[in-house]
Amino acid sequence: MHFETKAIHSGQKCDPSSGSAITPIHQNVSFQFESAEQASNRFSLDEFGQIYSRMGNPTVDHFEERMAALDDGVGAVALASGMTAVAYAVMNICKAGDNFVTSRNLYGGVSNLFMNIFKDYGIEARFVDHEDPENFRRAMDDKTKLFFGEVLPNPRLNVLPIEDIAKVAKDVGVPLIVDNTCATPALCRPIEHGADIVVYSATKYIGGHANAMAGVVVDSGNFDWSQNPDRFPMINQPDPSLHGIEWVKKFDKLAYLVKLRATMLRDFGGCLAPMNAYLMSQGLETLSLRMEKHCTNAKKVAEFLQNHPKVGHVIYPSLANDGTKELAEKQFGGDHYGALVGMDVKGGTVAGKKVVESLKMFYHVAHIGDVRSMAIHPASTTHSQIPSQERLKAGITDGYVRLCIGIEHPDDIIADLSQALDKI
Numbered sequence: 001m002h003f004e005t006k007a008i009h010s011g012q013k014c015d016p017s018s019g020s021a022i023t024p025i026h027q028n029v030s031f032q033f034e035s036a037e038q039a040s041n042r043f044s045l046d047e048f049g050q051i052y053s054r055m056g057n058p059t060v061d062h063f064e065e066r067m068a069a070l071d072d073g074v075g076a077v078a079l080a081s082g083m084t085a086v087a088y089a090v091m092n093i094c095k096a097g098d099n100f101v102t103s104r105n106l107y108g109g110v111s112n113l114f115m116n117i118f119k120d121y122g123i124e125a126r127f128v129d130h131e132d133p134e135n136f137r138r139a140m141d142d143k144t145k146l147f148f149g150e151v152l153p154n155p156r157l158n159v160l161p162i163e164d165i166a167k168v169a170k171d172v173g174v175p176l177i178v179d180n181t182c183a184t185p186a187l188c189r190p191i192e193h194g195a196d197i198v199v200y201s202a203t204k205y206i207g208g209h210a211n212a213m214a215g216v217v218v219d220s221g222n223f224d225w226s227q228n229p230d231r232f233p234m235i236n237q238p239d240p241s242l243h244g245i246e247w248v249k250k251f252d253k254l255a256y257l258v259k260l261r262a263t264m265l266r267d268f269g270g271c272l273a274p275m276n277a278y279l280m281s282q283g284l285e286t287l288s289l290r291m292e293k294h295c296t297n298a299k300k301v302a303e304f305l306q307n308h309p310k311v312g313h314v315i316y317p318s319l320a321n322d323g324t325k326e327l328a329e330k331q332f333g334g335d336h337y338g339a340l341v342g343m344d345v346k347g348g349t350v351a352g353k354k355v356v357e358s359l360k361m362f363y364h365v366a367h368i369g370d371v372r373s374m375a376i377h378p379a380s381t382t383h384s385q386i387p388s389q390e391r392l393k394a395g396i397t398d399g400y401v402r403l404c405i406g407i408e409h410p411d412d413i414i415a416d417l418s419q420a421l422d423k424i
């Protein structure tokens, strides 16, 4: 089936008890066991099935099946937020004393998690420029557990060369985990380009209506964890947290996801609420339509801003002349460059803040991926906790204004931006 069809039909089963054609919201905590044997088998993971809504729930399962189908993964685990997804994806295979290599172009919250929070727990993130994939190889050592990058980095938009980094990852025997929040599976299926694991803030475009938080981890099942058991002891050695279970031996291609659900999710508890899973599944049904409109609108906005006298330069993949445009076209399928547009307004912080305050139709919010157009000044908000040197290296200048272009009529979007720029 094609993407649009899968987005509507995958994972969909009529509810057996009511015949409901849409997966209902299973707003419950526990599930009745048929026998003591079944209960015991479910706890030991000798049988898959519902136990308790922290680890799984039919409405959440439905959303997970849909995400796995759209990304061509072997499965998915849905979580409470994108931050939970990123944190668990890393912590599932990294412990104190380990490190991982990551692109420095990341959403500010993820950057802070990697730079400061993980550090306090003994996990080191090594930041590199992803433009040269060999930087990942240079930064690694025998304690490196994974490579990480954002497919369409928020907010610099320097597209990640997935295939080239995946080649290095394969060569050195570590998995490549990518955050595909800003491109979404409608534009890019990273597994097709060689990524092993894909994470999402589904709070953004997947939900699409700014009404619920969610995160997802999708696994391709392609990474061979047993090729180097000494590098990945957490997933290969007997795990005392579940009767000495050996994840890879028992679950093969599903090992990473089963472990994530049975340890990270069970023990940290960042589960997705059934109501939010329902909203996410609904959002997915229109994802490709919305992304098409987001992309055509954003391109028009970028072209308008490019010639505006108050704007120093515009950051948008179609306008780049450093190979980003071609990379976006290869990975996102033709004339699609996403909904995020960055503009470096002349006049630094003062001018940047002025534009954001002067917008009338745009929402001034710390969010992206909604049907509405939105704007924010990252240097004083989302990226303010990043040291200014690091912030500038990530391309966030003082006058940078991040726009996330919605699906309104493009003339209305441009009219609002025009009047706000006139206020500087």
Ligand SMILES: Cc1ncc(COP(=O)(O)O)c(C=O)c1O
Pocket: 081, 082, 083, 084, 086, 107, 109, 110, 150, 154, 179, 181, 182, 200, 201, 202, 203, 204, 213, 214, 215, 368
């Ligand atoms: C690329 C990216 N990853 C992860 C996150 C975190 O997601 P959430 O806000 O759902 O926790 C965000 C949030 O903006 C993001 O933009």
